[in-house]
Amino acid sequence: MDQLLVFINAYLVPGIVSGSIYALGAIGLTLLFGVLRFTHFAHGDVMTAGAYFALTAIGLFGLHPVLALPIAMVCTSALCLCINHFFYRPLMRRPSLVLTISSFGIALMIRASIQLLYGVESHYYVRGIQRSTDFLGTFRIVDRHIWIVCCAIVLMVALHLLLTYTRLGKAMRAVSDSPELARLTGISTLAIVKATWVIGGSLAAVAGVFLGWDGFIQANMGWDLLLPMSAAAILGGLGRPYGAMVGGLVIGLAEELSSYPWFGGDALLSPGYKTGVAFTIMVAMLIWRPNGLFGGRVQ
């Protein structure tokens, strides 16, 4: 196989796929940070919950994973609203770090509940394998990857429209930019907080379903993704949904491309360190550009 094709098929495409998944998760993380001013450590486990909701739907009705998405989105949003109501809202007046600590515990509670209800085994949406389709005789892409990337793009465009053209979206951006200012102009913070949970939860659910579709569903899957997602959110600048989209793609690509044999025959970085790539980028970003790649504004 030609070297370029190997590069595209085995490094670039998987990088874009996992990048899309990271981006969907990171958008929720970054929106929540913008509106509620805290880092939601349970976001990865919200993703896991979404994947299990879809699993239940697929198991019950035998749906295609894409058709199970709306069900997963609704259920996950409801879950997020409940968590917000019972656990985060009572702490809202306390320093935001208390919320962060709380979310650490919520993450554990979600994971334990899933393990309790569904057990610890890995689950699958689809059995068997899908042979990849040849496009133009060169690209070999699996159908579900096309689905994943397209759905991710559609959702991101929808989010863009929401943020740009609806009153709710504008209000969200306003709160994210300056909570005090937004409160002065009479924007109802409570409604915005709820909307943020719904959007963040839904996108996390989609990310979880895609992750499970591409690999497998397992109780720790979301937690393991929390750090790459945080890295993506920080890369794009916390509080900036567009930054998170780009950040997700960059992290996804960086992870895959780090093991490409750029120089000679060996992988650039031992795959044992693959998970470290995201953390390293993240720590480096925090030190040199804490406002993200596109962050000109000083906080």
Added chain:
Amino acid sequence: MEIFVGYGNYTIALATMIGIYSIMALGLNIQWGLTGLFNLGIAGFFAVGAYASAILTTSETPKHIGGFDLPVVLAWPLAMIAAAFIAWAVARICIRLRADYLAIATIGIGEILRLIFKNEQWATGGTRGISNISRPFEQLPGIWAPLAFLGVVLILAMVAYWLAERGRTSPWGRVVQAIRDNEPAARAAGKNVETFRIQGFVIGSAFMGLAGALTAHYFKFVGPEATDPLQVTFLVWVMLIVGGNGSNRGAMLGAAVIWTMWSASELFSSRLSGDWAHRAPFVRLFLVGLILQIMLQYFPDGLMPRQRQITARLPRKPTIDQPQSSHILPPF
């Protein structure tokens, strides 16, 4: 009779772990309770201490760096220094970050450390870890061996408590708490905020390194699973929040309560029958998460409220009533 020896043994083991966790909780209290640093990478510094002490005390082996054969009295301080050094390097680059950024950065650094311990086989034994670590007093007969080690752990925990408490009541403790309460005012008061934060971070991490070293020698083994954030980082945080953030006594009490609950709850859950026996551990995890939520919402001060900063050993009845004092111009 045997059962009482057994309960004795179990109590000793429980107390040993409580001692080790108290040292970690005290370290976290210095970082979070006093200095206000959000460290979620406890496991990383714990593991640095554990591996450092393990490498320094084991004899020559082809499986990892070794052959230093140092006695523990030297290895433990060196393990603390190793953890402190790593913490210093981390703090130098991360200490200016806002609190939640610091949290994410420390998680990331903890993970990077874990990957290094796991992958650098020549140094750490890789995934197999380091076994056959010596434990002080292990040659004593019967129950005396664990009892003597418990004594060592408790003495070290008391020393750690003494150091933490003396630090808290000293002018240093006053400054770091001032920085925690209001950073700009501390800057305006001429305090080099970065320096004090780095000191708090390094001292706290040295405590964690000591706890790591003690654990490695207690288990006679250290492996990359030792850096599991759930068992180390999360549990220690729950201990501090439950015990009372900002209070050294609270940190120790939290360690005792949470570890006892964590350990003893299984004695009941393992009696559940059938499928529930598998699931009981998850109920346990869920409950730990729930306890944290309840404490945060309803008992924000923990079991033992934050101790007031008390300037140590000064006359509480001031000399202000003496006539000459009012004639002294305040030191402007």
Added chain:
Amino acid sequence: MKDIVVPQSKAAPPGTGLSIKGISKSFGGLRAVDNCSFDVKRGSITGLIGPNGAGKTTLFSIITGFLSPDCGRITLDDVDVTRLAPHDLFHRGLVRTFQIPHEFSKLSVLENLMVVPANQPGENPITAWLRPGLVREREEQVFQEARNTLAFLGLEKVCDLPAGNLSGGQRKLVELGRAMMSGAGTVLLDEPGAGVNPTLLAQLSQMIMRLNSERGTTFCIIEHNMDMITSLCDTVVVMSSGSVLTQGHMSQIKKDDRVLAAYLGSSAVRALQ
């Protein structure tokens, strides 16, 4: 309040004082401070007035190292101190207070003051652990200083309360108390009078004046209470929209129409009438 006896010894220390030249600072598109220049002469009490949003507090933050200026130069006794960190400036004898009180909320009032003095050996953790005698000796000095300052401010009764439990006016006093504890030669006071009761305010003015005349402490004061400014200040600098509008003696300022225009019917107008 008992009479305060000021030691007679100290004259104004030599030096030219604080000099600000061409300082500018922008936030995004907003030019908060625009090419400001003025001097605070050694031994003077300089007032800094101007309507809300004129950039006075921002300028204080730049001078004391909390913000970094975009351009310009600050000298203290002819030494360039531009962009030095707050703690460096503190050790060169330059301190500030905050407009909104910044107390150490969980420390007691006494401890709030005891934090401030420099050269406390106990601030090194190693010394704190190993040399308790040394630490204690200095602690007793600091304790007495703090006690005396609290007595002066009338805060003895609340000295063991956490500072976070105080009223707004009391916090303001704690703020001032910390500046007093610093022993600095140049003090920037950001609205020391706001929220303080009139009796205490008069004593405060008296105190500032005596410290200035008898010990030579230099002051730069942001204040909206024009009576206080008039009675205290030798020189007044007026800022408006980020730049220095005019400066001079209060009698000249009062005649300046631009100043009146800048305030547009705010408290200054009433003060002048």
Added chain:
Amino acid sequence: MQKSYPKLVTSTALCLWLVVSQSSAARADIRIGSLSALTGPAADLVKQVFAAEQAAIDEINSAGGILGQQATLISADTACNAQVGVDAANKLVNVEQVAAIVGGTCSGETIPAASNVAGPAGVLMVSPVSTSPEITKLDDKGVLFRVVPSDNFQGIYMARMLLSKGITKVALTYVNNDYGVGLAEAFRTAYLAGGGTIAGDSVHEDKKESYRAELATLAGGGAQTLVLFAIGDSSGLTIMRQSLESGLFEKFAVADGMKVSALLDGIGAENLEGRIIGSVPTAAVGPQSDRFKELYGHTDKFTFGYTFTAQGYDAAMITALAIEKAGSTDRRAILNAVRDVANAPGEVVGPGDWAKAVQLIKAGKDINYSGAAGDHEFDENGDIEGVFAEWTVKSGEVVVSPAVALGR
């Protein structure tokens, strides 16, 4: 701290009192502990192993019990972690007063539990899962036995098997834990020594969503066969699926960790037809594993054929036999009885033969347990020699060839 002691003491005392009052009723039972990582990274695997251990104990109880008493299997979660593992072992040995322990699972918990708790207390541990070569030379005071061969043996077997089939060029990837690393090291040495070429050799992290990049790098070496040391319902499955999907590798050589039903279900047996060869530690004598399949082939107690379930069953059986042989719950006697019941000579007993074994022991005859996963002849370190078989997938079924004993 001063204040915390009364509370600590009270709470501990309260817990202990409750345990004593609870456990006194069950005193008459024979108590066997199970150290299992029911939570943590290997929870899915361990759940099945624990279920198989429980199945063995249930079988023993229905066939009359140990020493005429009912046996109870008391589980303690180790979370694959030293701290929790040692704590769990302490509870089993000291509070639950178990006669012997089946377990642990991850080597990272087995090693500290054996050297720290079971060793000093002289309690027998029979591990069904821990394959780390570290265990062989561990200072465990002779209490730790295992019914799985050290990774060293299986790696060597795999190397010889591939070479004997004329496969002389492979790519190697292994999961980054002690299981994968251990197998890979032994395999690499033996394969290279035997004249094979390893074109592409890389470790991978468990539970990532994509391994395509690693696979592409490995395929770059030009090998046709991928040697894959991983767990079959985790990274092993993902790697196999992704390499089949992208057409990078079509043939796989795997170890026992991949012989799980999840692999067949997840990828589909038709996709594996003729593509996979594997090694599995197995019984030298065929009838024992046939009997095991007959007993548990269609059980709902655990998933038959799941990795290490047969070993879990055997570990529980050997532990029970040792107690029966010792004639009491005296720990020292149990420890001394292990080799008597498991090693030759003696009359062979296997799965389902509990009543017969008890009769033989009562009659004073020597027995030799030969189990579902091997005949388990313990050497001086408590290790078993490797006896392996080759397995592959034919017409939708796992087919295991006759076993080969691996001489040292």
